Amino acid sequence: MKNIIFIAPPAAGKGTQSDLLVKKYGYNHISMGDILRKEASKKSEIGKEVDEILKSGNLVSDEVILKLTEKILTGTSEPYIFDGFPRNMSQAKILEETLVKFNKTKPIVIYLNVNKEEAIKRATGRLNCPKCGKIYHKYSEELKPQIEGKCDECQVDLISRDDDNEETFKTRYENYIKKTLPLLDYFKSANDLYVIDNPIFPMEIFAKIEEIIK
Template sequence: MKIILLGPPGAGKGTQAAMLVERYGIPQISTGDMLRLAVTAKSPMGVKAKEYMDAGNLVPDEVVVGIVRERLQEDDCAAGFILDGFPRTILQADALNEVLSDLHKQLDAVISLQVEIESLVVRLTGRRSCLNCGKGFHLQYDPPAADGSCTVCGGELMQRDDDCEETIRNRMEVYQQQTAPLEDYYRKQDLLTVVDGMAEIPVVQETIVTALQGC
């Protein structure tokens, strides 16, 4: 089963992808996570990617497409995959089609999570993660300890640079301009299912699973 999850930052793609991984036993491929690892390692690619990510802009296609091509050739993708955060533009979607064709693979479904922008701002500005163990929190929905520390190891929490409100709103604008058109792109290929991402997490998951039946 080869799936794309679409939706703006904070729509819940990562959460839903993790649940699909457990259900179907196929890997989640998050280009965002791969790019952040490069940033942490301060590799030449990571340093360049950080400039774009901190400003809320998209990382250049040649970087992202190359990462995805290599990942799809790994053994654990033989039975399928879940692409989370890619493609983000029509050009990337065209490039993905070429990659899949080269690898003799084809998409089964594209799921687009729909959410309200103001709700996304609340979701993203409240995110925190532990500098020591990496545990994630949300100030409103999954709060840390009363003193603001990690409930697992007591470590200090941090907010990602790209989770400040100004950057988030810029990311939303970029998404509407460059990524939202992918809905029509995949609708024309009869691959798109639109899902209400504002529903409870289990409801969203079951809606996705229903849409994937027969894939």
């Protein structure tokens, strides 16, 4: 199995696809967002910095990212998925150098090409289980919970993430267009890049991803 970097606008389905890959193929899911939110909940210096940046929808500094990347790559076995990382050119360079430093296999890049309207609809409909982390969507037939507002597995109340409100979403989306999207050119030459256009149905997308990783 190949290591993967997902590139996609916020709420495009990276988390859902990652869950499927973890379940079926035993991938290690490295969500930089989850790692940052965990840091932010600690009351340390770095935690406070991260907390403020996340609330504004902006990107975390390179020093923080470098420290976290080294920690992640030394502590994670292959195959792995990077979800929400790298987000800009300097993060991509940090990742490339860290991979070389720790002698790790280069990941392929899968780009989920979702338009802005669809991404906003998904972001505002997204629900998370606070206990197991499973992701649901109010507006998706395939991904809504069996009982409204409850996790299918844990039966606890689902919550929306703080950074999924529309204002923060717009900042994250603009950051994505300005800083993340230009990475595609870089990945086209530095890694193997695969594009999935208009990804709508999770199981169809998953079938395409399975063909790519084998």
